[in-house]
Each structure stands twice: as structure tokens, then as C-alpha cells.
Amino acid sequence: MSYLFYATAVVFLIFQVLYTVIPLLCSKVKKLHPDLAEKSIAVLVPAYNEELTIKNCIDAMAGLHYGNHEIMIINDGSKDETFSRLDELLQLEPDGRRPGYQLAYKPVKGVYRSNRYPHIFVIDKQNGGKADSLNAGIDYAVSEIVITLDADSMLEANALKYVNQYFHDSDIVALGGTVKIVQGAEKRGGVIMEKFKGPGLIKSQIINYTHGFYVRKLTQSFFNSIVVISGAFGAFYKDILVEVNGFRSTVGEDIDITLKIHEYLKANRLKKKLVYAPEAVCYTECPENLPNFYKQRIRWQKAFVDCILIYWSRLSRDFRAGVNLFFAIDGFMLGTFSAFTTLIYLVQALFAGGNVMHALIFLLISVVVNALQIIISLGLCKKYGSSYTALDYVKMFLFSQMELLTYRNLLLYINIAGTFKYFDNDEGWGFVERKGVAAISQNIASGSN
Secondary structure: OHHHHHHHHHHHHHHHHHHHHHHHHHOOOOOOOOOOOOOOEEEEEEEOOOOOOHHHHHHHHHOOOOOOEEEEEEEEOOOOOHHHHHHHHHOEEEOOOOOOOOOOOOOEEEEEEEOOOOOEEEEEEOOOOHHHHHHHHHHHOOOOEEEEEOOOEEEOOOHHHHHHHHHOOOOEEEEEEEEEEOOOOEEEOOEEEOOOOOOHHHHHHHHHHHHHHHHHHHHHHHOOOOOOOOOOEEEEEHHHHHHOOOOOOOOOHHHHHHHHHHHHHHHOOOOOEEEEEEEEEEEEOOOOOHHHHHHHHHHHHHHHHHHHHHHHHHHHHHOOHHHHHHHHHHHHHHHHHHHHHHHHHHHHHHHOOOOHHHHHHHHHHHHHHHHHHHHHHHHHHHHOOOOOOHHHHHHHHHHHHHHHHOHHHHHHHHHHHHHHHHHHOOOOOOOOOOOOOOOHHHHHHHOOO
8 A cells, every 4th residue: 555655656746847847937928919810709608597697797798809709608498587687688589590400409499699789699498408508509600619618607808819819820629718716806997806815715716726727737738638628618619529529418528528629639640739728718606615616526526537437448549648647647546546545545644553754754745846836826827917916926825835734635525525426427517506796797898908
């Protein structure tokens, strides 16, 4: 057991060196070139019981600085007043748009177009889940590029311009943007001001998102090995989504579609890239209490386990080496599997006289590496245009060290619990209660550039 623990520790440290060096040395802010020709973009917003949050999303869409785009909101058989709220906000009229009949999904009851915003459409369909809704949106979209967005996500005003700019690189077929926590954002003089405030759970998620995007995704993007393009904000060429048969109905359609595209590129010997676009930003509402946080993270872990079971047997054959390293080794071995081995080792050290000193040395190294990565992620946060104050950054660093003994341990437990709960076979929307953060959409629509 000790040998396994030490071997895992060595591999862990190797990956941490990559996550430290690559973001520090290889990050470069792309200057926005607003005069580029606008590729056509369809923004797909699957919505299930989103009557509280859908207004924020629509208001943010109305403030986008981009001309050649359409918004497609897919009402997936909501049981609340989502459709009525959409009708009220958009003044809907029946529309004659026809599907492409390229993907399968539950029957569509009607397609509508907004009188207030002619570029916004609503697809009203029978309930089939998030993946099913996305497939319907893809099939009805007429644009070259498809963006997937959660109904509680709000695009920053220049987000589509950055997406367009990245896709002018012919090697790029898909990208993920930066997702930020909406709680705490304030509007001052038409500019979004991010604030590090709120309960500890929200602060923990701000730290987690900042580190996850500016350190982990930036590193994986450098190696063309992004494991998951977040469902909260991802962009793809429509034709490649059709080629891989769209989204699969599962608890984690975003990680699955990312892996399907990697597999497709390898099978067809296409030297294309899936990248992280840090300059393209959207805001999302994070869970504000432990029950909802637990439900969200359990769903994420179940999604990861699902893809491990599906893709594991063909990883070495059908995927590039980089994807294998970050998905199988970093994701599974150092994430899910090590959660179990760490727990067993700690129990052994406490009750069976294991080498506590070695464990403490490894813990100390981990704390130092984590602190260094947090400093780097906060520096990149500033570099890529965040508006936190200097005092906020100090508070964020100090809080990140405190959470090592609190919320970080909760994530360890969730990794273990979510692995077991995968076998519950519950593949629904995984609904997490939303508060509908008041008026924040006006902040996002105003833009920060």
C-alpha cells in the first residue's frame, strides 16, 4: 500500500509541475480584433424549469457586441412557467423554421421567434434531457458555429467576438471559454466589477473556478488535451457535432462530447485542436448552499465515472497520448482513484502505525505547490482582465490556504460518494436550485471592455 501511495505521489508532483510551469510561461493574452469577418454563430440555451434565471440570460444576450448570430432557447418540457416567462419576455410568434433531420431527439411541439429580438428563437419540445435539447438546437441551427450555454449562464458582451477570432484559426474545431461566478459581480459606471465576497461556499467556488480555468485548462489546452469543454460555455463547428452524432444522453454530456471529438480527430487523422479561450467569458450562478453544491458535484463525478467506463478500454488505441495522460492519469488515477488510496493510507497511518512523517512531508509539498499555483492563477486572473482589487487578491490567496482543510476535504468525500452513486443510474437533468441573481444580467450586458 505504501509503495502505491508513493508512486501516486511522484506522478502527482509531475503533473503539478506541469500545472505550475505551463501557465506561468506559456500564457498570452490575445488582443481583440473587432474588424474580423463575423462567422455565423448559434447560441444554444437548453432550459428546464428556469423561470427564475432565464431573464438574466436573455438580458445578457441583448447586450452582445456581435451581429451575425442567433439565439436558440430550447424549452425541454419544463414543468414550471419557463415557457410562459419566455413568451412574456420575448413576445413569441410561431416560426416556420425546419430542422435539418441530422440528429435524433424528442418531438418538437413548436418553434417560435421573438418579436422583440428577431434573432432569438424558442424551440418548445417534449422532455428528453439536456443532451436531447442540445441535439434539437443543433438540428434547427443554421449557423456555422454552435455555442452551448447553460440557462443560468450570461455571456460577457464581447464573448462572441473572441469566439469568432479563435475560429479564424483553421486548426481550431472547438473551444471552451472562461466561466466565472456571477455572485459578487457589481456594475460600476457600466463596467463589471468582480468582488471576492459572500459565504465561504461561494468563495471556495470562486477559487476553484479561477484555478480550474487559468491553471488546469490552460495547461491542457497547451497540449491539445482538454478533457472537458464546459457545458456552461463551449463552442464547436456544427458540422463536427453532426459527424460525431451529437450529444449523448448521459449525466455529463459535456465531457462525453469532448472525448467524442478527440476520438473523431484521431480516427480521421485530423491535426485539429480543442483549445481554451480565456478571453471569452461568461458568468454563471453557483450553488449557494451545501445540499445544492453536493448535488452538482456528485453529478459531475458521476459523469466522469460514466466516461471512464465507456472510453477506458479504447483510450490507448483511439486517443492521442496527451488525452490519455490528462484523462486517465491526472483525472482518474490522481482524482478518483487517489481519493480512495489517500483515505486508506490515512487510516493506515493513524491506526496501524504507517509512516506519518512521509505523509506529512508530502502534505507540506502539496501545500506549497498549491499556494504557488493559486498565486499564478490569481496573476493570470488579473492578466486576463478581471477587476478584483489588490485587497481581494490577498483575501483570495489567504482563503485558498484555509480551504485546504475545509472545502477541499469535502471534494475528496464527494469524489468517493459520487463514484458509488454513479450506479444509481439516475441520468436526469440533475436539477440544482437557482436563486436568479437579481439585475446581474444588466452588469454582464454592459461589458467590461
